Amino acid sequence: MTLFHAYAIISNCAGMLSANFAMLSVLANREGHSVLEELMTKEKVTGLKQTRRAIAAGRARQVYLACDADPRLTEPIRVGCQAAQIPTVTEFTMAQLGKVCGIDVGCAAATVLAK
Secondary structure (H helix, E strand, C coil), X not given: CCHHHHHXXXXXXXXXXXXXXXXXXXXXXXXXXXXXXXXXXXXXXXXHHXXXXXXXXXXXXEXXXXXXXXXXXXXXXXXXXXXXXXXXXXXXXXXHHHHHHCCCCCCCEEEEECC
16 A cells, blocks of 8 residues: 555545545555455445444454444454454445445444355
């Protein structure tokens, strides 16, 4: 990730850029796929409660936490992910996660499920 992309992400979470800008930024996972592309195409669950259930059941492969969600709600999930060694992504806003997940409202957490 370049310094420009890091600045774009930080600026987006600070509300200084449009919600679509960070979605267009080039964030890639190890395989070279867009981070959001994985969330769009894989089996997933959305929301805090469903994410907690997936982590507890051992079904979570990767968790996305919105950078603008209330930390009192997302912090327990982040801690649970660390304990279970599940990677977390926190670069996107609630609006962006909701849009990528295909729902009409913001999404504080989304989880890509293991096969």
